[in-house]
Amino acid sequence: MPATKRLFAGPALRDLRRAAGLRQGEMAERLGISAPYLSQLENGDRPLTPRLLERLSRAFPLDWREPEADTRGSLAAALREAAADPLFADTFAGEETARLADQQPGFAQAFVTLHAAYRRAGQRLQIIDEAMDVDASDSGGARLPWEEVRDWFHLANNYIDPVDRAAEKLARQLARGASSPPVDAIEDHLRSALSVSLLYAHDHGLREFDDSMRHLVIDPGLPAESRRFQLAHQLASLALRDEIAAVVEGAHLRTAAARQLLFVGLSNYAAGALLMPYEAFRAAARAARHDIDRLAQGFGTSFEQTCHRLSTLQREGARGVPFFFCRVDMAGNITKRHSATRLQFARFGGACPLWIVHEAVAIPDRILVQLAETPDGVRYVSMAKGLVKPSGSFTRAPRRYAVALGCETAHAGEFIYADGMDLSSGSAATPIGVSCRICPRDDCDQRAFPPSDRPIAVDPDRRGVVPYRIG
Template structure:
């Protein structure tokens, strides 16, 4: 079996131009000579396994698209699995991985599958441990917990619904009377589809509800005290719930959720998901995100959405063959409760109890409208770059307190070059990263000054004659 040689000269030249690099600078980053790079760019030489590995590490987003056949994808998946810190003590050379993918494809596939199962088992063990220590048995999850875990298991990406929402958005933009530079449908186009296409009457009136729809009378009430982007999202939700009713119903029907309440919550969650996909259609939004290096403020202005909506949408860009950066996203209230979360990365959030107090999102909750940055390292040795911002959502009335919370968005440090918030930060500096964990109950660190309580799986040692920051040592 002979491996197909990869010639990617034009893609290398394009990548170099996008980064504003000369041949000498680009060659230095790749660890090769300028003359060798010139030969590769003119397709006189193919890419070697070592160079492919280097390109994938330096430019993971761009280089995912170069893998054209199953063999290349297999080698890429094998390199990704072998990069786990679990194997850091005895790293496998790129040439060996390439040879394994070529000569033992079934073994390579099984290795990748086994690694994925290992990760899922670790996450599942974390869920069970936290459920037991938090007083919630695995078999008695509340409906909202079932739905939260359903989205997590789905990777926070629902392909059928996402593609249908993208087509709906194209139709809305095509039907618009005035051309718009934004790929996001205008609020007037959404209103016209609801009114003319679906026979819905719309009224903007002060209400106790943000959105109130009477299905019998075909009447929709929107509270105008919401910010413009929130009103637009409520309209998009109602349009998605009606126009994509069959797609949403099919997903709900196929779900394993046990209770009627959980299935109803999933229906609402899917309509919200579809609304975000209508306002931020997958293909143009992914392209925009990459063009501005995931600058949230530029994205929210281009698409007319809120800061939180843009962050959430970035965490859903996991379409096979056109993935975005694997992101984690969460929302934390003033009490430290994680009220919304998703991770397409290896970072997993605590499902019960509070998050790590060293995480920057807690500080952001107390400082609204200011973006904070953090380089963090988890107990497995992986580093992440993240931003957090405190937000205030007005209530529209003195009688109701505004909602105050913070959102956080981040990715593994290897994607730092595509994450604008990491500019100027040396992500490899030994002492630069904050040492965070998932939650105190399952964090293995035994030297953390911020512990609220000891880990649930290890004994504690108490010395009456000695007092450190915490009154015990971990055995």
């Protein structure tokens, strides 16, 4: 049996330590080794062991990337990631996963494939919600255009590389040395480069563009951040039309309405990428530990726009923290949603009533935080804030909703809203689910419906919080 190839990664380890601003002694303490041993590792005198690789992944989940060079090394990394699922608790040690990948590559690959299929099956189970909540007689069982576009963004992991890079390039031209293009630079580019006349006037909606006359009207009653975003949307839809159209063409959506909705959605995406250019925004987010208010102030964006942009930082080789993001209205409907984490949202209807975002809707301009645990044992730190978007007129009611942003506790050190939380306490986490119809918890006092895949028992002589027991 051939020996496992030893991994010497001194430069990568040294770069990681310096990027984290740690001295050798501090880094060694985090890894549970001595400073002389770390020095030998950094100098290339000692190889990294499987146990050390596991510790590095846990201590630096966002920054550490194994310098894998061969297929078997990549398989070991994929196996470690799959085995880290709470479903398996502490079944596998670092040495065992490395040994399996080396000695039983066929089995290891099958395990990784099976775990991926398990994750996909969990997501498909949520379609039960859709099937039960949508009247099939109206839609013929097919997705509506907005549902098709929503699912397209989800499958794209909410990151559209050609549009994002094109917007970042345009931002560099307009930023004038600032972190984000100022509003006058956007206005000047619309007028001079795209021959668009611009007017701020009421009674034309939020934004109205006459393509034949090249005339754009923006509602002056919008908050400054919203006016700037509408300008950026129009600029992106014109200046990046070819890039956006190519993505729409490659999406193979069924209807013209879906394709038009996707064009609008991609223009909004490009506007966010223009105002918060990827590399500059990612660096600022890391430096501020994802403090939304600081980032919004630095880039001139709204709280919601900033949260949404953080959920899109999934560029290969330069990923941000994997966040989930959603927007919930006063009725509990999820009107925006994306997750780069294992947490998935109900496709229709409201989210779990135990989730802090529902409380945040009723308390505007106050940030609430929560440590939550889903039925699969994964814990999340989430932040939620209620927002009121003014209408600019007494005759139109302001829009009230809440946004939520969160990550798995493995990234809590990067998320300022986790400060002060007891992440290790067994009782500190609120038990939440995706939706009642697919939540397996049988002891939840907030359950609205029984789970769709389990029987119920009704006892006329006994009444609990709900009038049935889950089988």
